Amino acid sequence: MSTVPEAVGDPSRNAPxxxxxxxxxxxxxxxxxxxxxxxxxxxxxxxxxxxxVTAADTWxxxxxxxxxILAGLAPGTPAAAIETLTARYRQLYPSLGIASVRAYPAAxxxxxxxxxxxxxxxxxxxxHTPNVHRVLSVTGLAGAVQDTDVTGDxxxxxxxxxxxxxxxxxxxxxxxxxxxxxxxxxxxxxxVTTGSHDVAALLDAGADVVLAGLExxxxxxxxxxxxxxxxxxxxxxxx
Numbered sequence: 001m002s003t004v005p006e007a008v009g010d011p012s013r014n015a016p017x018x019x020x021x022x023x024x025x026x027x028x029x030x031x032x033x034x035x036x037x038x039x040x041x042x043x044x045x046x047x048x049x050x051x052x053v054t055a056a057d058t059w060x061x062x063x064x065x066x067x068x069i070l071a072g073l074a075p076g077t078p079a080a081a082i083e084t085l086t087a088r089y090r091q092l093y094p095s096l097g098i099a100s101v102r103a104y105p106a107a108x109x110x111x112x113x114x115x116x117x118x119x120x121x122x123x124x125x126x127x128h129t130p131n132v133h134r135v136l137s138v139t140g141l142a143g144a145v146q147d148t149d150v151t152g153d154x155x156x157x158x159x160x161x162x163x164x165x166x167x168x169x170x171x172x173x174x175x176x177x178x179x180x181x182x183x184x185x186x187x188x189x190x191x192v193t194t195g196s197h198d199v200a201a202l203l204d205a206g207a208d209v210v211l212a213g214l215e216x217x218x219x220x221x222x223x224x225x226x227x228x229x230x231x232x233x234x235x236x237x238x239x
Contacts, residue, residue: 019228019229019231020114020117020118020119020225020228020229021114021117021118021119021169021170021221021224021225021228022114022119022120022121022122022166022167022168022169022170023113023114023119023120023121023122023168023169023170023171023172023221024121024122024123024124024159024163024166024168024170024171024172024181024182024185024187025110025111025121025122025123025124025171025172025173026063026123026124026125026126026171026172026173026174026175026178027123027125027127027132027135027136028062028063028125028126028127028174028195029062029063029174029175029194029195029196030104030172030173030174030178030192030194030195030214031103031104031107031110031111031123031139031141031214032101032102032103032104032107032135032139032141033101033102033103033104033194034097034100034101034135035055035058035059035062036055036100037093037096037097037098037099037100037101038058038062038097039054039055039058039059040096040097040100041089041092041093041096041097042058042069042070042073042089043055043058044092044096045070045085045088045089045092046070046073046074046085048088049074049081049085051073051074053073057073058073059196060196061073061196062174062175062195062196063126063173063174063175063177063178063195063196064126064155064175064177065126065155066086066089066090066126066128067082067083067086068155070082070085070086070089090128090131093128093131094131094134097131098131098134098135098138099138101135101138101139102139103139103140103141104194104213104214105215106213106214106215106217107139107141107214108140108141108144109214109217109218110172110214110217110218111141111144111145112144113217113218113221114221114225117221117222117225118225119169119225120146120149121144121145121149122145122149122150122151122163122166122168123136123145123149123150123151124151124152124154124159124162124163124166124171124181125151125152125154126152126153126154126155126159126177127152127153128152128153129150129151129152129153130152131152132150132151132152133147133150136150149166155177156177156178156180156181157180157181157184158181159171159177159178159181159184159185160180160181160182160183160184160185161184161185163181163182163184163185163187164184164185164186168182168185168187169187169188169224169228170182170187170188170189170190170221170224171185171187171188171189171190172190172191172192172214172217173189173190173191173192174191174192174193174194174195174196174197175195175196175197176197176201176202176205178191179191179202179205179206179207180205180206182208183206188208188209188224189206189207189208189209190207190208190209190211190217190220191205191207191209191210191211192210192211192212192213192214193210193211193212193213194213194214
């Protein structure tokens with residue numbers, strides 16, 4: 001675990017008025033293991049245009065926007081064709097990708113934890129918004145988050161802008177883009193190693209805290225909530 005920097009500047013910026021935790025969570029490979037369904041859908045979409053990929057080929061792209069994944073797996077494909085493949089993926093994903101998604105064992109407890117401190121959880125994902133709702137529903141996690149607190153189709157800095165609007169005090173994710181999102185929002189970047197990036201890569205990206213998984217999140221949150229109650233900020237202002 002990294003050392004969390006002391007507060008810098010105005011400690012109230014982007015903090016909820018009540019000093020309670022508002023925690024954003026990424027979806028894929030943070031709350032849920034969706035890797036099999038994503039790989040199956042990508043393989044099917046690309047096979048339709050004569051491109052063969054394996055699940056191992058798709059793994060390094062976990063957590064990235066769909067358009068970037070398809071461009072990486074099918075280099076040289078024109079932008080218009082990428083848009084077509086993206087639309088086809090979104091058409092097929094509900095039938096090919098949803099059934100295999102599994103919530104991580106500690107996901108429900110992690111989503112519920114902020115409420116115990118008077119706060120709430122929000123979900124901000126790169127996944128297409130309707131599919132975010134489908135995944136939350138099929139994994140039994142939907143009840144822990146208000147529909148209005150679920151946002152999809154955003155990545156990295158764009159996630160950060162939404163997190164700032166929601167007053168997030170922390171953001172939990174598995175990708176360097178999630179670290180950048182937290183930085184933009186002025187929130188604590190809590191990284192987990194359940195995705196394709198290890199501790200070193202997440203620390204190099206600037207994560208404030210790295211956890212092996214969500215099992216460790218409630219204990220960390222207790223300290224974060226106490227800091228907020230005492231008017232302290234855990235990270236610098238947005239960069």
